[in-house]
Amino acid sequence: MICLEIIESNQYNRNMEYDVIVIGGGPAGASSAYHCSKLGLKTILLEKQVQSRDKPCGGALSDRCLPLLGENARNAINCRIEELRVYSPDLKSFRFVKNQGSFVLRRVFDQALVRDAQNAGTDIRYETKAISIILTLGGMYTVDVISAGQKEQAVTGRFVILACGLQDNRLIKHIKDKNGNYLQAICPQNEKDYLAICMNSESEIDNNLLNDSESGFTPKTLGIFFGAVPNGYGWCFTKDGYINIGVGCTASLLNQVKIKNAYDSFLNTLRVAHIIPQGLVLNSPRVYPLPFKHTARETVFGNILLVGDAAGFVSPVTGEGIYYSIKSGQLAAESIFNNIKHNLSLSLYQQKWKKAFGYDLNFWGFNLRNTIYKTKERMEFAVRLACIDLSARKRVSEMIMGKRNYKKTILSSLLILPQCILKFFYKK
Numbered sequence: 523m524i525c526l527e528i529i530e531s532n533q534y535n536r537n538m539e540y541d542v543i544v545i546g547g548g549p550a551g552a553s554s555a556y557h558c559s560k561l562g563l564k565t566i567l568l569e570k571q572v573q574s575r576d577k578p579c580g581g582a583l584s585d586r587c588l589p590l591l592g593e594n595a596r597n598a599i600n601c602r603i604e605e606l607r608v609y610s611p612d613l614k615s616f617r618f619v620k621n622q623g624s625f626v627l628r629r630v631f632d633q634a635l636v637r638d639a640q641n642a643g644t645d646i647r648y649e650t651k652a653i654s655i656i657l658t659l660g661g662m663y664t665v666d667v668i669s670a671g672q673k674e675q676a677v678t679g680r681f682v683i684l685a686c687g688l689q690d691n692r693l694i695k696h697i698k699d700k701n702g703n704y705l706q707a708i709c710p711q712n713e714k715d716y717l718a719i720c721m722n723s724e725s726e727i728d729n730n731l732l733n734d735s736e737s738g739f740t741p742k743t744l745g746i747f748f749g750a751v752p753n754g755y756g757w758c759f760t761k762d763g764y765i766n767i768g769v770g771c772t773a774s775l776l777n778q779v780k781i782k783n784a785y786d787s788f789l790n791t792l793r794v795a796h797i798i799p800q801g802l803v804l805n806s807p808r809v810y811p812l813p814f815k816h817t818a819r820e821t822v823f824g825n826i827l828l829v830g831d832a833a834g835f836v837s838p839v840t841g842e843g844i845y846y847s848i849k850s851g852q853l854a855a856e857s858i859f860n861n862i863k864h865n866l867s868l869s870l871y872q873q874k875w876k877k878a879f880g881y882d883l884n885f886w887g888f889n890l891r892n893t894i895y896k897t898k899e900r901m902e903f904a905v906r907l908a909c910i911d912l913s914a915r916k917r918v919s920e921m922i923m924g925k926r927n928y929k930k931t932i933l934s935s936l937l938i939l940p941q942c943i944l945k946f947f948y949k950k
């Protein structure tokens with residue numbers, strides 16, 4: 523486990539000196555490294571897993587990511603999403619057909635993101651785990667690493683970007699401030715309230731099986747099933763030759779829900795509704811946590827910046843995290859560059875992500891999530907309202923696909939709410 527305790531020392535090896543050390547090779551780390559290198563900063567990325575690592579994920583990518591990607595990542599997109607299907611707990615559904623968003627396979631996409639960083643000039647070290655960050659008296663950070671169980675030469679840098687996702691984030695709270703107090707970066711008092719727990723599997727599928735199915739699910743469909751689990755949703759993404767199925771809900775409900783039972787029962791629902799073929803063989807599902815409530819209060823500690831899941835940058839409504847990881851990586855890189863070149867405060871990073879997406883997630887997204895997910899009846903009502911009104915469908919679909927932020931969705935939906943409710947009761 524990484525120990526992110528900072529201790530004062532004046533010993534470090536000058537041979538391995540960088541402007542920026544990035545810890546973690548997921549979307550947040552790779553994007554940070556890519557943008558740092560593009561800005562001319564000497565950067566190294568440390569990733570503890572192998573190059574072909576695979577992250578449990580739905581792999582839906584909103585279009586706002588595209589301008590932030592390098593060439594390899596853009597070419598690694600599996601397919602465009604052709605249609606969105608949204609289901610209520612009682613399986614009342616609507617379709618929204620518009621070429622919007624893409625699907626990626628994470629084991630392919632993440633490697634491509636890292637390759638873009640490498641092409642921009644970043645030194646990449648796979649199978650290299652950061653185990654401690656030491657603040658030297660000269661103001662540099664020394665990161666101790668192990669590779670294949672062996673302690674290796676430490677890496678030294680002026681800035682550290684922590685992009686270690688949720689796996690090592692619990693230890694982030696071991697960072698001490700200058701008074702020796704532990705900084706509670708994320709994961710406040712009750713971790714379970716803060717996290718969502720997801721279970722998913724990704725498997726190959728013959729597209730013809732979907733074309734023949736009664737449900738009319740196309741091989742490039744993003745299907746969301748509200749209420750498949752209490753306080754959460756299930757998904758079925760068909761990614762042109764692959765199928766990704768999963769469920770996610772607040773971790774504090776885990777005892778009640780038993781995530782594996784919820785996953786099995788969701789699979790059964792999909793089979794009974796003929797959305798997936800009866801005999802389809804799926805790979806074993808994997809469980810993974812996801813930050814699901816608020817972003818971190820603090821994301822800058824000295825010259826250490828938090829990005830991506832490590833900073834809690836995930837939508838509390840949809841669980842989308844790839845965009846926020848990639849965007850925060852870009853903002854962190856720019857903030858470091860401006861600190862070095864123009865002496866601007868590093869805390870501008872905090873202001874920038876709040877402006878770019880933080881207020882939207884923490885206020886509008888958080889309130890929307892609390893309103894919609896509270897009960898099955900509310901989820902049912904919301905989807906049924908959208909079913910009967912095209913402009914409501916458009917708003918919900920564009921929000922899910924990351925085209926409309928939560929503030930815009932909520933405010934514009936309030937305007938059409940009376941007409942939707944009238945239509946709803948008239949139809950009844």
Ligand SMILES: Cc1cc2nc3c(=O)[nH]c(=O)nc-3n(C[C@H](O)[C@H](O)[C@H](O)COP(=O)(O)OP(=O)(O)OC[C@H]3O[C@@H](n4cnc5c(N)ncnc54)[C@H](O)[C@@H]3O)c2cc1C
Pocket residue numbers: 523524545546547548549550551568569570571575577578579580581582583650651652653685686687688689690720721722768810811812829830831832835836841842843844845847
């Ligand atoms: C089941 C599931 C489905 C999801 N579906 C979607 C989706 O469809 N669309 C979407 O946008 N988001 C989705 N998300 C969220 C998305 O996966 C995350 O938000 C995103 O992966 C976060 O990227 P990251 O780089 O911050 O962290 P990660 O992708 O978790 O990467 C962190 C990396 O850091 C490495 N690391 C950790 N500790 C160390 C260390 N000490 N030294 C070196 N390396 C270290 C890890 O090995 C890992 O590779 C989903 C999440 C889950 C769990």
